[in-house]
Amino acid sequence: MTIHTERNPATGTPARTQRASGPGAPGTELPDAPRAGRPPRRTDGFWPWLFVLPLLVGVATFYIWPIIQTFWYSFTSWGVFGGATFSGVANYVRLLSDPQLYQSLLNTVIYTVIVLLGIPIAVWLASLLNTTGLRFAQFYRVLFFLPYVAMPAAIALVWRIMFNGDYGIVNWFLGRFGIDGPYWISTPGFALLAVSLVGLWSSLGFSMIILGAGLKDIPPELYEAAELDGASRWRQFRSVTVPLLSPSIFFVVIVTTISSFQLFDLLYAILGSTNPVIPKTMSLVFYFYSAGFIDNDKGFAAAIAMVIFVLIGIVTLVQFRVQKRWVQA
Amino acid sequence: MPAPTPAKGRGRRRALLGAVAAIGAVALLAGCSTSSGAASSGSDYEKASKDTKATLTYAVWDENQVKAIKANLTGFNEEYPDIKVNVDVTPFASYWTKLQTQGSSNTLPDLFWMNGPNFQLYAANGKIAPITGEVKAGAIKPDEYSSALNDLYTYDGTQYGVPKDFDTIGVWMNKALFAKAGVAMPSKDWTWDDFQKTGAELSEKLHADGAYGAAGGMDGQTTYYDTIFQAGGNVIDKSGKTSEYDSAAAEKGLQFWTDLIKSGASPSIKQLTDTTADQWFTSGKLAMYQGGSWFRSALTGTDLEKDVVVYPLPKGKEQATVIHGVSNVVSANSKNKVAAQALQVYLASKQAQQQQGDMGAVIPAYEGTQDAFTKTMPDADLQVFLDAVDYAKPLPVSKNTAAWNTLETNLLPSAFDGSTPVDQVAKDLATKMDTALGKEK
Numbered sequence: 001m002t003i004h005t006e007r008n009p010a011t012g013t014p015a016r017t018q019r020a021s022g023p024g025a026p027g028t029e030l031p032d033a034p035r036a037g038r039p040p041r042r043t044d045g046f047w048p049w050l051f052v053l054p055l056l057v058g059v060a061t062f063y064i065w066p067i068i069q070t071f072w073y074s075f076t077s078w079g080v081f082g083g084a085t086f087s088g089v090a091n092y093v094r095l096l097s098d099p100q101l102y103q104s105l106l107n108t109v110i111y112t113v114i115v116l117l118g119i120p121i122a123v124w125l126a127s128l129l130n131t132t133g134l135r136f137a138q139f140y141r142v143l144f145f146l147p148y149v150a151m152p153a154a155i156a157l158v159w160r161i162m163f164n165g166d167y168g169i170v171n172w173f174l175g176r177f178g179i180d181g182p183y184w185i186s187t188p189g190f191a192l193l194a195v196s197l198v199g200l201w202s203s204l205g206f207s208m209i210i211l212g213a214g215l216k217d218i219p220p221e222l223y224e225a226a227e228l229d230g231a232s233r234w235r236q237f238r239s240v241t242v243p244l245l246s247p248s249i250f251f252v253v254i255v256t257t258i259s260s261f262q263l264f265d266l267l268y269a270i271l272g273s274t275n276p277v278i279p280k281t282m283s284l285v286f287y288f289y290s291a292g293f294i295d296n297d298k299g300f301a302a303a304i305a306m307v308i309f310v311l312i313g314i315v316t317l318v319q320f321r322v323q324k325r326w327v328q329a
Numbered sequence: 330m331p332a333p334t335p336a337k338g339r340g341r342r343r344a345l346l347g348a349v350a351a352i353g354a355v356a357l358l359a360g361c362s363t364s365s366g367a368a369s370s371g372s373d374y375e376k377a378s379k380d381t382k383a384t385l386t387y388a389v390w391d392e393n394q395v396k397a398i399k400a401n402l403t404g405f406n407e408e409y410p411d412i413k414v415n416v417d418v419t420p421f422a423s424y425w426t427k428l429q430t431q432g433s434s435n436t437l438p439d440l441f442w443m444n445g446p447n448f449q450l451y452a453a454n455g456k457i458a459p460i461t462g463e464v465k466a467g468a469i470k471p472d473e474y475s476s477a478l479n480d481l482y483t484y485d486g487t488q489y490g491v492p493k494d495f496d497t498i499g500v501w502m503n504k505a506l507f508a509k510a511g512v513a514m515p516s517k518d519w520t521w522d523d524f525q526k527t528g529a530e531l532s533e534k535l536h537a538d539g540a541y542g543a544a545g546g547m548d549g550q551t552t553y554y555d556t557i558f559q560a561g562g563n564v565i566d567k568s569g570k571t572s573e574y575d576s577a578a579a580e581k582g583l584q585f586w587t588d589l590i591k592s593g594a595s596p597s598i599k600q601l602t603d604t605t606a607d608q609w610f611t612s613g614k615l616a617m618y619q620g621g622s623w624f625r626s627a628l629t630g631t632d633l634e635k636d637v638v639v640y641p642l643p644k645g646k647e648q649a650t651v652i653h654g655v656s657n658v659v660s661a662n663s664k665n666k667v668a669a670q671a672l673q674v675y676l677a678s679k680q681a682q683q684q685q686g687d688m689g690a691v692i693p694a695y696e697g698t699q700d701a702f703t704k705t706m707p708d709a710d711l712q713v714f715l716d717a718v719d720y721a722k723p724l725p726v727s728k729n730t731a732a733w734n735t736l737e738t739n740l741l742p743s744a745f746d747g748s749t750p751v752d753q754v755a756k757d758l759a760t761k762m763d764t765a766l767g768k769e770k
Contacts, residue, residue, distance in 0.1 A: 079454075080432075080450055081429065081454050164603045165599060168603075276739065296729055
């Protein structure tokens with residue numbers, strides 16, 4: 001299944017007949033009329049296809065074809081050195097009765113929810129950074145964005161050391177307040193929490209950049225008008241900032257959800273491959289990895305991959321349905 | 330992922346939705362094409378003539394050994410000037426993924442490094458060539474290598490790999506910590522009991538420093554495999570089809586580590602997950618570290634080096650250590666098999682292995698070529714690791730070793746931390762391991 005939005009889901013109009021509104025008209029709604037001077041044409045012949053061909057070939061070769069293959073392999077049983085034999089729905093039957101699937105799904109959902117909690121924080125931080133007259137705003141922006149461009153493996157390694165139960169700075173800090181910190185990365189529950197917090201922290205920068213760009217587009221006149229009407233800062237935030245920012249927020253929510261569902265590297269690098277908490281902490285993709293590359297059971301792994309694929313598709317579809325209620329065009 | 334440039338107003342929203350769609354379409358799926366190949370399993374060998382012309386690929390994973398390999402190749406080319414050898418280095422993390430892909434399309438390198446846990450997979454699927462012919466012709470003499478290493482690379486009665494190097498396990502002792510605690514160094518002829526008692530006493534006396542006497546951990550090769558062998562047990566039976574974790578001897582071998590943690594001699598499993606035993610030792614917080622001969626490279630050049638001495642593993646019912654080493658194997662589908670075997674034979678020679686030992690970071694497998702290793706830390710008595718070969722047992726492996734290695738890491742912690750009785754965990758592990766072994770193909 002693909003998450004398809006050639007069309008604007010709100011209006012159902014094909015996206016390519018629409019265009020950006022002209023300069024100086026932000027916030028103004030223009031009707032979806034074809035642009036004057038260029039009469040609409042039924043077809044442009046093969047030329048447009050020629051231009052998208054390079055992209056199309058890449059997508060077809062590296063995404064569409066592997067997806068089809070994976071779908072097929074999920075119904076087979078693989079030898080280690082290839083040689084797939086059809087085994088019907090056996091992989092799916094085994095998968096659905098494997099408690100590890102549900103444990104991994106639960107872990108992935110918990111991780112995603114915690115990372116999504118970072119979005120309100122990102123909205124708040126982005127609007128702070130957008131305050132007029134703020135000094136060093138650029139510097140702060142760089143600071144918040146750094147974790148996003150840093151290598152996940154490097155980030156994970158540093159956090160692994162900071163979370164160390166005996167010598168980590170996190171427990172040292174908690175100790176200052178008389179709290180006896182847990183062995184973060186080797187206690188089930190705490191391990192997932194620790195990984196989620198790092199995930200939240202490292203996604204803040206990206207969300208803030210998108211949201212910051214969204215904030216810049218809100219015309220200052222609206223705030224002036226609201227202020228004249230006697231709206232408090234909080235009221236302005238609620239009634240002007242949030243609604244006008246909602247498309248950006250929606251985008252960030254979707255992107256964060258999808259990337260959270262694919263949690264793997266952070267978990268793998270923070271916990272290490274021989275950590276006893278892994279069965280209770282693994283994510284769906286980790287489950288896929290361990291079936292495919294540790295157990296060498298690639299047919300079964302393909303079935304897990306299909307389940308992840310469908311789940312992400314469903315979640316994204318639901319989000320698109322629900323967004324009509326809260327995202328302001 | 331670069332942030333999309335937001336257009337203004339409605340357009341921006343559309344740009345964002347478009348980007349969402351694009352990301353949604355990007356799935357995490359990727360497939361590999363398959364082709365099952367018929368593998369020739371000939372045990373034929375003919376000595377290459379001096380003017381054999383060929384270009385070979387030799388795949389390895391350790392960049393640090395390339396210099397010694399190049400030196401070997403210079404010697405090889407004096408004998409066979411027209412065989413060109415390209416050394417292909419792939420980091421260990423991706424080495425096996427790459428080999429498996431090459432194995433699927435029958436394009437394996439002509440000669441490559443093999444380790445114990447992966448060996449049977451390649452042998453059973455006919456991907457590598459036996460050395461039977463070379464042994465028959467007298468070109469390779471298995472007697473010159475440790476018999477445990479030969480066993481490690483023997484599948485179904487046929488040997489496939491020539492040992493290149495090896496490692497055994499010993500106890501690295503920090504003399505300075507013993508002195509600080511005021512505990513006398515035990516005799517080198519020691520038992521399980523001596524080890525447990527010394528460990529507990531050290532931990533008690535070093536408590537104020539946050540240091541420990543001994544340490545367990547989740548690495549079987551340096552901990553519980555050794556004690557299982559010492560208790561007279563086995564991890565897996567000779568045929569490689571049944572787990573022996575539920576035997577009384579294996580349970581005793583596991584109990585050793587539960588006792589060590591319970592008495593406070595060792596940090597807890599949680600502590601050892603956060604900070605591994607070797608890290609405790611290198612930070613000067615562990616007096617006795619049971620570790621491999623490879624640990625030497627972590628010590629050379631540190632302040633700790635002068636305080637370190639090596640002890641043999643303590644005796645249980647018998648004396649034992651795990652031995653493991655890398656071997657050179659020839660691809661069964663190599664187009665230049667004669668040339669590849671010539672290289673395999675050359676690398677197995679005393680001359681080549683002596684050179685490896687003198688230049689490299691490894692202990693060469695050929696008997697009598699190992700002096701260079703002991704001389705790197707003359708006061709630490711590294712000879713212990715060489716003497717251990719006499720009573721060494723091969724690392725337990727099967728066709729899909731990684732599958733039950735995961736079971737060990739998942740299940741054994743609850744035995745070591747005392748939360749579940751050892752015999753119960755051992756039985757559970759044996760059952761699950763048998764299932765995993767049954768699925769091997």
